[in-house]
Amino acid sequence: MEKIKQIFSSKRNLVFTAVVALLILIPVMMENNIIFKQSKYVYLLLCLIGIYTIATSGLDIVFGYTGQISFGHAGFFCIGAYGSVLLSHSEWGLGKYMGVTLPPLASILTAAVLAAVIGALLAFPASKLVFHFLSLLTIAFNQLMLLVVANFAGLTNGYVGITRVPQISIFGFSFNTVSSKYNYYFLVLFFVILFLIIKENIVHSRIGRGFIAIRENVMAANGCGVNIKSYKIMSFAISAFYVGFAGGLYAHMVGFISPDTFVQNTSVIFITMLLFGGSGNLAGPVIGAAVITVIQEGLQSLSDYRMLVYGIFILIIILFQPQGISGLSKDISGFIRRSGGGKRA
Amino acid sequence: MNMFISVLIGGLVLGCTYGMLSLGYSLIYQASGYMNFTQPNLLMFGAFIAWQCLEYGMPFPVALMFAVIIMFIIGWMMERFVIRILVNKKAKNVYVVLTTLALSIILENAAMLIWDARPHYFPAIFRNSVMKIGSATVSKESILCITVAVCAMVILQFFLNKTKFGTAMRAAAQNKTAASCMGINVNKTIGVTYGIAGALACLGGVLVAPTLYVSYQLGTQLSAKSFAGAVIGGYGNIYGAIVGAILIGLLETFVSAYVSSAYKEFIVYGVMILFMIFKPSGIFNAKVYEV
Numbered sequence: 001m002e003k004i005k006q007i008f009s010s011k012r013n014l015v016f017t018a019v020v021a022l023l024i025l026i027p028v029m030m031e032n033n034i035i036f037k038q039s040k041y042v043y044l045l046l047c048l049i050g051i052y053t054i055a056t057s058g059l060d061i062v063f064g065y066t067g068q069i070s071f072g073h074a075g076f077f078c079i080g081a082y083g084s085v086l087l088s089h090s091e092w093g094l095g096k097y098m099g100v101t102l103p104p105l106a107s108i109l110t111a112a113v114l115a116a117v118i119g120a121l122l123a124f125p126a127s128k129l130v131f132h133f134l135s136l137l138t139i140a141f142n143q144l145m146l147l148v149v150a151n152f153a154g155l156t157n158g159y160v161g162i163t164r165v166p167q168i169s170i171f172g173f174s175f176n177t178v179s180s181k182y183n184y185y186f187l188v189l190f191f192v193i194l195f196l197i198i199k200e201n202i203v204h205s206r207i208g209r210g211f212i213a214i215r216e217n218v219m220a221a222n223g224c225g226v227n228i229k230s231y232k233i234m235s236f237a238i239s240a241f242y243v244g245f246a247g248g249l250y251a252h253m254v255g256f257i258s259p260d261t262f263v264q265n266t267s268v269i270f271i272t273m274l275l276f277g278g279s280g281n282l283a284g285p286v287i288g289a290a291v292i293t294v295i296q297e298g299l300q301s302l303s304d305y306r307m308l309v310y311g312i313f314i315l316i317i318i319l320f321q322p323q324g325i326s327g328l329s330k331d332i333s334g335f336i337r338r339s340g341g342g343k344r345a
Numbered sequence: 346m347n348m349f350i351s352v353l354i355g356g357l358v359l360g361c362t363y364g365m366l367s368l369g370y371s372l373i374y375q376a377s378g379y380m381n382f383t384q385p386n387l388l389m390f391g392a393f394i395a396w397q398c399l400e401y402g403m404p405f406p407v408a409l410m411f412a413v414i415i416m417f418i419i420g421w422m423m424e425r426f427v428i429r430i431l432v433n434k435k436a437k438n439v440y441v442v443l444t445t446l447a448l449s450i451i452l453e454n455a456a457m458l459i460w461d462a463r464p465h466y467f468p469a470i471f472r473n474s475v476m477k478i479g480s481a482t483v484s485k486e487s488i489l490c491i492t493v494a495v496c497a498m499v500i501l502q503f504f505l506n507k508t509k510f511g512t513a514m515r516a517a518a519q520n521k522t523a524a525s526c527m528g529i530n531v532n533k534t535i536g537v538t539y540g541i542a543g544a545l546a547c548l549g550g551v552l553v554a555p556t557l558y559v560s561y562q563l564g565t566q567l568s569a570k571s572f573a574g575a576v577i578g579g580y581g582n583i584y585g586a587i588v589g590a591i592l593i594g595l596l597e598t599f600v601s602a603y604v605s606s607a608y609k610e611f612i613v614y615g616v617m618i619l620f621m622i623f624k625p626s627g628i629f630n631a632k633v634y635e636v
Contacts, residue, residue: 069442071442128625129625132438133576133580133621136380136621140614141618144614151611307450308450308451311447314444314446314447318443
């Protein structure tokens with residue numbers, strides 16, 4: 001009881017709990033027609049936001065905490081999605097050549113581990129490079145992943161893509177996105193919360209402090225005994241695990257994957273989400289993922305003009321925010337704090 | 346032998362186009378320390394402007410000049426009204442990179458909306474467009490492309506090293522504070538650098554357009570490989586950009602002619618990644634390592 005009181009005494013935890021409670025309540029409200037009139041589309045959108053939250057949180061570990069740029073995280077997303085599908089699909093990959101398949105959740109986990117290994121391999125050269133060259137290397141990595149996926153048609157069906165991806169089920173309880181409305185939403189919500197808690201614990205551990213030290217000053221960090229190379233490799237591996245997992249969840253939700261999903265633009269969208277929400281904190285990726293996803297979906301109705309408006313939108317936000325995009329969220333939180341900060345003064 | 350010559354010419358054409366782009370990257374990187382991802386889409390936009398001018402019935406040299414001047418102005422405006430504002434606000438590096446990405450998204454989609462999504466056939470520049478070297482037949486457009494590219498590079502070299510403004514540009518690239526103390530308008534030189542980069546990209550676009558089709562995806566098609574060229578040569582080094590880009594162009598065409606066109610992309614990106622891992626400073630030793 002004392003412990004629970006302690007948890008709720010902090011304002012931060014209270015906000016966290018309130019948000020989770022609200023997210024659990026959304027389906028209940030939707031079932032009773034209080035908001036959104038229970039459409040499947042809204043669930044799909046919420047799931048997408050959740051998946052992008054996991055991916056952006058992963059990117060945040062590399063970018064926000066370790067201070068390394070990456071424009072190639074769609075490559076890890078790709079590894080996660082294709083890896084999981086190839087391990088679990090009965091007509092492709094493992095099912096085609098060996099005749100055995102993994103259950104979808106196990107396959108997602110395996111694919112995420114694979115992404116982490118590849119992330120660590122990528123970090124070996126990347127740990128030495130400065131900002132611009134790192135972004136070039138990650139772009140090249142993304143392109144290479146795309147080429148592999150698009151050109152080995154025997155393995156991945158090329159640009160046609162793989163359809164009928166198996167749905168996730170645990171002990172016969174199906175998380176089908178077609179037949180049941182909100183099961184998948186709760187699954188994604190569970191993983192979002194899990195991954196955010198893991199992230200919060202990582203960044204407040206010794207490893208996380210090492211990451212932050214590297215971000216602030218590489219030379220000083222080195223002097224304090226932080227092994228720069230191994231910490232950067234760790235950061236990339238953890239980040240790749242997050243993004244790979246998100247990719248797996250995405251593939252099993254949509255039920256169809258093709259190389260078009262994992263182009264360079266997707267990496268840019270991840271970075272945009274992170275910068276919009278604010279990097280280096282817990283809530284930033286959530287806000288960024290939610291806002292950018294909703295904006296993108298809202299722009300769908302503009303069809304051909306969609307990307308043009310999106311580009312102009314990014315440009316305007318960057319230009320008129322002194323701190324770049326994340327200044328917006330800082331301004332808002334500063335405003336809220338100022339308006340409610342009378343007690344502290 | 347015939348095949349060798351035509352493949353060689355094809356490779357040089359591609360290499361020169363990549364060279365125009367990677368020259369732009371290197372110039373801008375040297376002058377301002379930022380990476381400019383807009384470059385390939387400036388190329389595409391320039392090619393479209395020239396195509397439009399030809400549609401209006403202008404002769405080719407006039408259309409070329411017109412497009413180059415317009416792209417110079419667009420490049421300059423990009424620096425003046427977007428990037429300089431960010432730099433003055435002391436925005437982080439990543440915001441500048443993201444801005445150039447946003448600009449390239451805007452350019453690409455604007456081109457798609459203005460000139461629709463289908464590829465456009467660029468009219469032939471010469472009436473009788475085939476000529477013979479030895480016994481091999483090559484198109485005159487390819488020769489023109491290579492000649493103009495080489496001329497542009499020589500003129501650029503002359504401009505940077507022999508003229509007063511070029512010297513000022515190099516001084517500003519080396520040390521902004523010292524250069525401004527010597528009475529050099531650093532903002533102006535950086536602006537002109539962006540303009541020159543835009544003009545070079547446009548030149549490359551117009552010259553490669555008869556060989557490839559002009560479509561709104563032309564920039565995306567060329568972007569990654571011109572980056573690979575700049576990296577292999579040594580990012581930020583002007584000679585490196587040209588050498589690396591021509592190497593990439595030759596590699597691509599020779600692999601697709603003699604090995605298999607399915608593997609050409611793999612080999613180009615593979616070479617780029619190998620360079621990144623083992624010699625990120627490229628052939629001309631650019632400064633890439635941390636500390």
